[in-house]
Every structure is written in structure tokens, then in C-alpha cells.
Amino acid sequence: MYRWNRKKNQFPLLVLVFLGFIVCSILYNESSIRQINHDPDRVPRKQPAVTFVRPNQLARRGKAPVGVLDRFSRCNSTREYSGRKIRWGEAAPASERRRVDLERCNVFSGRWVFDNASFxxxxxxxxxxxxxQLACHKHGRSDLDYQHWRWQPHNCNxxxxxxxxxxxxxxGKRLMFVGDSLNRGxxxxxxxxxxxxxxxxxxxITPNAALTIFRSEEYNATVEFLWAPLLVESNxxxxxxxxxxERIIRPDSILKHAxxxxxxxxxxxxxxxxxxxxxxxxLWSDDRDGDCEELDGLGAMELAMETWADWVTTKLDPRKKVLFVTMSPTHLWSREWKPxxxxxxxxxxxxxxxxGHWGAGSDLPTMRMVDRVLGKLGPRVSVVNITQLSxxxxxxxPSIYRKFWEALKPEQLSNxxxxxxxxHWCLPGVPDVWNQLLFHHL
Structure with a gap:
């Protein structure tokens, strides 16, 4: 009788404990779900393993040479970016990396002065x-003030x-510009x-080609332009x-252009x-089946910049002069200067x-990435910083005052x-100042 009564009294208690456990579990799960919805980064994700690739390598012994990319190249398939990174050596130790000398003149900081005597x-x-594409006056631009502005640095000339x-x-030298249509300008x-x-x-001057060469016999010198808009090999x-x-690059090889x-x-x-x-x-050099990965522009540009930096540090004669011209801004939205x-x-x-004005045509994350890569190269590369002044x-x-290579539609002409x-930029104009800065560095 005593045993029966004891068991009978414990049964409701066990039920209560069990129900309490269920309620606590439900509350905990709901709290976890709310936390995940609030902070999706807390969701456990399988991170791709980072693999470092040594760039600018010739085909390994026993391996077939990698095919050259051209405008007929295609990806057989496309998958997510695997996380592969470029392994490259830094040219300068941290103590020798580029520093800002506050006592020196910063020729990139200044203002534009109207000067119709010298310009x-x-x-x-x-x-x-x-x-x-750049002859704006020839193609109808009547206001010529754009030709008369001179760049005046603060506190120096x-x-x-x-x-x-x-x-x-x-x-007796070869000067070569390498890049896209802005560098061609x-x-x-x-x-x-x-x-x-x-x-x-x-x-x-040679006919227009991937490499176009202007030659002076008097000075035994050439001034050349190589079309390589993405630096690394591309289609x-x-x-x-x-x-x-479909834009395809070989992110770990710059050898064709080099x-x-x-x-x-x-x-x-x-x-x-x-x-x-x-x-x-x-399309990495070891991918011979046309299997491509896809990456956003900033990430892909960083891979290309690091592959270029590897070539500069490991392959280029250090006695040669290397300059890197920073991004040329666009002016696509007048609300940035005229709200x-x-x-x-x-x-x-x-x-x-x-x-100090900045618009969306100057992409700050890209600028920081480029500065980070160039900073590791130290004095090996001179930076011509055209971005703020431009x-x-x-x-x-040019606006509408240029030759357009495709016929304009009536709705375009009406607007x-x-x-x-x-x-791009009219000539004479802003790129002349870029070359004045290059002359200053040389």
C-alpha cells in the first residue's frame, strides 16, 4: 500500500519535468532560429579550402601546353569560385615599403587653374x-575651355x-604603355x-595592332602601346x-603579354x-577541360594584380623603370556634383x-586593393596617382563629340x-597632365 502510494505521487511529477523539458527545448530552438535570421553569418557554412597557386609558371614536364585564350574561347561549364589565391613574393621588406614623406611635395594634391597662355x-x-574617339573639337565641340586647364599642386610646382x-x-630606349583604351589615350x-x-x-608608326609602335630614328627610341586591358591573358x-x-581570364598567367x-x-x-x-x-592554367570558375570583378582584378606583381618581382630586370597609373574616374551621374x-x-x-570630391566613378574598395598590392612592391614601382585630380x-x-563606331539610334539622338x-578624355586635355606627371617621375 505504501509502495503504491509513493509511485502514484511521483507520476505527476515526472510528467511535469518532461513537459518542462519540452517547453525549454522549444524556446531554445526558437531563440536560435531568431538569432540565425538576425545574423545569417552565424549559419554554419562549409568554407572552401584555400589553395595557393604559384603564377606565371610554364607548362610542367609531361603536361600539354595550355591553350592560348582568344575571342573564340568558351567555358564548357561554370562553377563557383573555389577560393584559390595567388602566391607571390614581395619585392621589399616591410621596412622598405612605400611611405608618405610629409616634407616632400605631393604633386597629386592640388587644384585646376585656368591657363590659356601655356595650355x-x-x-x-x-x-x-x-x-x-578623342578629337572633340573636330567632332563638333565648340567650347574649348577644357583644353586650357593646368594642374597646380599645393605648395609646389x-x-x-x-x-x-x-x-x-x-x-636609345623603349617606352611602352600597357593596358586598355584609357592607357591608349x-x-x-x-x-x-x-x-x-x-x-x-x-x-x-606601325599599323594598329595588339602592339603598335611609334619610332624616332633621330633618338633611336620607340613609344609603344600594348593592348592588354586585364593585364593577364584573356579572351x-x-x-x-x-x-x-563572356569575359574569360587566365588569372595565374601573364606570360603571353610579358x-x-x-x-x-x-x-x-x-x-x-x-x-x-x-x-x-x-580559367586556371591547370584546367584543360574548359571548366571555369566565376568571380566578381574586384576579386578577379586582385588575382590579376597579384599575378602581375609576381612577374614584376621575379621576372623583371630591376634596372628597368615601372610605373602604374591609378584608375581613371568616370562621370556618369551628375547628381554627384549637382544634387x-x-x-x-x-x-x-x-x-x-x-x-576632395569623390564620385562613384572612383571605386574606393578597388583603390584600397590596388594600394595594398602596390604597397608591397615598395620602390620597385612608381605610382602615378591620377584619380583625384581627374x-x-x-x-x-568627349560626351557626344567623338566618332561612334556603331550607328546611333533615333531615340539616342533625341537624348x-x-x-x-x-x-574617355578629349585631347588636348586631361591625359596630357597624366604625361606631365609621368615626365615628373622620370
């Missing part, structure tokens, strides 16, 4: 190498351009600045037929714009006069802002 440094019609001194710096600017001091019968390396729906530039004495590199046009397909407006650079006739020049773009080129 332009050449006439548009006087340059036989002028591009129809930029080295004054001297065509004869520049030619003496180039005597700087190359054309350099030809226009230099050609006046050479005899017409002693200078020549967009044809200087004419490169408008492709074979063209490795014998130059002075190298001027740039890359930026082509990385801002959507995801990029990666409430809905236009772009079309009809703009004066620079932005707010010091950011002010919303007036310097000029819709087809304005707010990416």
Missing part, C-alpha cells in the same frame, strides 16, 4: 596621330614639360606631345574584336575599367571645384546624354 601644349589638328628633355630621357597624348620635336621623314586581347558576352613587354626599358601599366562590367570567368539632376557629363564645361574634371570627356562618352 594646350599642342593643337588638336597639329597631331597626325590623333584618334577620332609640377615639373614643366620639355619635349627635348623628354626625348633625351628616351634616347595616354599613349596618343604622349605621341602628340613628342612628335613636334622630330623630323617627319625620321619618324614612323578580350584582340585590340578590335573584344566586345564579348613576352611582348619584357624588353621595354620603361613600362607604364594601367587596368581598372574592364573589371567593372560584371562577373569574370576564371537633384539626372544627367551625366553631357554639357559640362568646368571642373568640380570642391576639393575626378574634378567632369568637363573633360544626347543617353549616348555621351563620360569615360
Amino acid at each position: 594646350p601644349m599642342y593643337g588638336e589638328s597639329e597631331c597626325p596621330y590623333m584618334s577620332d 609640377l615639373k614643366r614639360w620639355s619635349v627635348t628633355e623628354m626625348w633625351e630621357k628616351l634616347r 595616354q599613349w596618343i597624348s604622349m605621341l602628340c606631345l613628342l612628335q613636334s620635336a622630330t623630323s617627319e621623314d625620321k619618324r614612323s 578580350s586581347d584582340d585590340p578590335v574584336n573584344h566586345r564579348l558576352d 613576352s611582348q613587354w619584357e624588353h621595354a626599358d620603361i613600362l607604364v601599366f594601367n587596368t581598372y575599367l574592364w573589371w567593372r562590367q560584371g562577373p569574370v570567368k576564371l 537633384g539632376s539626372e544627367g551625366n557629363c553631357y554639357s559640362e564645361q568646368a571642373p568640380i571645384n570642391v576639393e 575626378e574634378y574634371r567632369k568637363d573633360g570627356h 544626347p546624354a543617353s549616348y555621351s562618352d563620360c569615360i
Whole structure:
């Protein structure tokens, strides 16, 4: 009787304990779900294992050589980015990396001054190498103030351009610009600045190709341009037929292009714009079945920059001069300098006069990444920082005043802002100052 009563009294207690356990479990699970919804990064995810790839390697013994990418290349399949990184050696120890010397003049910080006495440094019609993409006056632009602005650094002066001194710096040398159409614009600017001091019968230029060469017999010198918009090998390396729906790069190899530039004495590199046009397909050198990975533009550009940096540190003769030109900003949204407006650079006739102005055309995360890579190279590479000074020049773009390679539609013609080129630069104009900065560094 006693035993029965004891068991009978314990039964409700066990039920209560069991129910309490269930309630606590439910509350705990709900709390966990709320926490996950609030902070999705706390969801356990399987992180891809990071594999470091040594770039710029020739085909291993016994392996078939990797096929060259061209505009006919395609990916057989596309998968998510595996997390592979570039392993490259740093040229300078931390103690020797680039430092900002506050006592030296910072020629990249300053303002634009209107100067119709010294600028332009050449006439548009006087340059036989002028591009129809950049000849704004020829194509109808009547306001010519964009040609008369001079860059004035704070507290010091930029080295004054001297065509004869520049030619003496180039005597017996090869100067090569490597990059995209913006770097090609700087190359054309350099030809226009230099050609006046050479005899017409002693200078020549090769037909437009991936590598185009301007030669001066008098100075035994060449000024060249190599089309390599993504630095590394890509399917967009044809200087004419490169408008492709699928952009593919070989992120760990720059050797095809390097074979063209490795014998130059002075190298001027740039890359930026082509990385801002959507995801990029990666075809690594050990992927011979056309299996690509896909990565956003910033991540892909970082891989390419590191592959380029590896070549500079391991393959390039340290006696040669290397310069890297930072990104050229675009001016696609007038609301950035004129709040409430809905236009772009079309009809703009004066620079932005707010010091320190930044627009979306200068991508800050990309700038930080480039600075990080270049910083590791130390004094091995000189940086020509054109970004902030060009950011002010919303007036310097061709807008509608250039040759367009495709026929414009009636709806475009009725709305000029819709087809304005707010990416490239009129000549004479802003790229002349980029070359003045290059001259200053040399």
C-alpha cells in the first residue's frame, strides 16, 4: 500500500519535468532560429579550402601546353569560385615599403587653374596621330575651355614639360604603355606631345595592332602601346574584336603579354575599367577541360594584380623603370556634383571645384586593393596617382563629340546624354597632365 502510494505521487511529477523539458527545448530552438535570421553569418557554412597557386609558371614536364585564350574561347561549364589565391613574393621588406614623406611635395594634391597662355601644349589638328574617339573639337565641340586647364599642386610646382628633355630621357630606349583604351589615350597624348620635336621623314608608326609602335630614328627610341586591358591573358586581347558576352581570364598567367613587354626599358601599366562590367570567368592554367570558375570583378582584378606583381618581382630586370597609373574616374551621374539632376557629363564645361570630391566613378574598395598590392612592391614601382585630380574634371570627356563606331539610334539622338562618352578624355586635355606627371617621375 505504501509502495503504491509513493509511485502514484511521483507520476505527476515526472510528467511535469518532461513537459518542462519540452517547453525549454522549444524556446531554445526558437531563440536560435531568431538569432540565425538576425545574423545569417552565424549559419554554419562549409568554407572552401584555400589553395595557393604559384603564377606565371610554364607548362610542367609531361603536361600539354595550355591553350592560348582568344575571342573564340568558351567555358564548357561554370562553377563557383573555389577560393584559390595567388602566391607571390614581395619585392621589399616591410621596412622598405612605400611611405608618405610629409616634407616632400605631393604633386597629386592640388587644384585646376585656368591657363590659356601655356595650355594646350599642342593643337588638336597639329597631331597626325590623333584618334577620332578623342578629337572633340573636330567632332563638333565648340567650347574649348577644357583644353586650357593646368594642374597646380599645393605648395609646389609640377615639373614643366620639355619635349627635348623628354626625348633625351628616351634616347636609345623603349617606352611602352600597357593596358586598355584609357592607357591608349595616354599613349596618343604622349605621341602628340613628342612628335613636334622630330623630323617627319625620321619618324614612323606601325599599323594598329595588339602592339603598335611609334619610332624616332633621330633618338633611336620607340613609344609603344600594348593592348592588354586585364593585364593577364584573356579572351578580350584582340585590340578590335573584344566586345564579348563572356569575359574569360587566365588569372595565374601573364606570360603571353610579358613576352611582348619584357624588353621595354620603361613600362607604364594601367587596368581598372574592364573589371567593372560584371562577373569574370576564371580559367586556371591547370584546367584543360574548359571548366571555369566565376568571380566578381574586384576579386578577379586582385588575382590579376597579384599575378602581375609576381612577374614584376621575379621576372623583371630591376634596372628597368615601372610605373602604374591609378584608375581613371568616370562621370556618369551628375547628381554627384549637382544634387537633384539626372544627367551625366553631357554639357559640362568646368571642373568640380570642391576639393576632395569623390564620385562613384572612383571605386574606393578597388583603390584600397590596388594600394595594398602596390604597397608591397615598395620602390620597385612608381605610382602615378591620377584619380583625384581627374575626378574634378567632369568637363573633360568627349560626351557626344567623338566618332561612334556603331550607328546611333533615333531615340539616342533625341537624348544626347543617353549616348555621351563620360569615360574617355578629349585631347588636348586631361591625359596630357597624366604625361606631365609621368615626365615628373622620370
